Amino acid sequence: MTDIPLEHVHREPDTDTGNAVFVLHGRGANEEDLLPVAERLPGERHVISFRAPDRLQGGYTWYDLDLSAGGLEQSQPDPEGFRRSLDLVAESVDAAVEKYGLDADELGLLGFSQGAITSFSLVLEQPDTFAWVAGHHGYLAESHADRAPEGIEGKPVFVGAGAADQIIPATRSEAAAEGLREAGADVTFEAYEGGHGIGQEELADVAEFVEAHD
Known part of the structure; x- marks a missing residue:
């Protein structure tokens, strides 16, 4: 049986399908956090x-923050930790496809906050791996802001934001939505009244996005 590098939760569907969504939680949360959204x-x-690889208080984090640009609102991923997590997620996706018999052409990626930032970078590094990407309340890391790889053209990407975040x-x-659009992705951007969380309207919109592009 293939080992999957990252700890994870696997929820099987009731039917025999290879369709799958990979989920990346936010800073300080864990692999259970976004299950209600994915389901x-x-x-x-x-x-x-x-589950992100590093402990943070009662949860986990994908990487440390570089605050040198002026605090949390201008933060960027610490390069070393970010690179490690990008590689771990990519390796874990490949291993999960083999272990669970998934259809490599029917893989979605959903992330929130740090998980969204990681998701945006992953699709720019490996656009052919994912059929669609949904990133909630994240930004486009500077390390990936100028990428426009082959395979990103027309890739469905949902970007959700909170007006009070x-x-x-x-x-x-x-800005992440615009950067991904300039790279060639087919971007749906929506802003909502709430803060740093996925509300019911945003959940309904991402469900509609997935139904349209699945």
């Missing part, structure tokens, strides 16, 4: 929710 997505699919301002998420 609200339409259709039958495997849900594989990864004081951790990752909506302007940063909107």
Whole structure:
């Protein structure tokens, strides 16, 4: 049996399908955090929710923050930890495809906050790996801001933001949407009244996005 580098939760569908979504939680959370979001997505699919590799208080984190640009609202991923997590997620996706018999052409990626930042970078590094990507309340890391790889053209990407988000301002998420659009992705951007969390309206919109592109 293939070993998967990252700890994870695997929820199997009721039907025999290779369709799957990989889930990346936010800073300080864990692999259980976004299961209610993933399980609200339409259709039958495997849900594989990864746990970030490093402990942070009562949860886990994908990387440390570089605050040298002026605090949390201008933070960037620490390069070393970010690179490690990107590689761990990519390796874990490949291993999960083999272990669970997934259809490599039917893989989605859903992330929140740090998980969204990681998701945006992953699709720019490996655009052919994912059929669609949904990133909630994240931004486009500077390390990946100028990438426009082959395979990103027309890739469906959903970017959600919170108008009252004081951790990752909506302007940063909107800039991520514009950067991904300029790279060639087919981007859906929506901003919501709430703060740093996925509300019911945002959940309904991402479900509609997935149904349209699944």
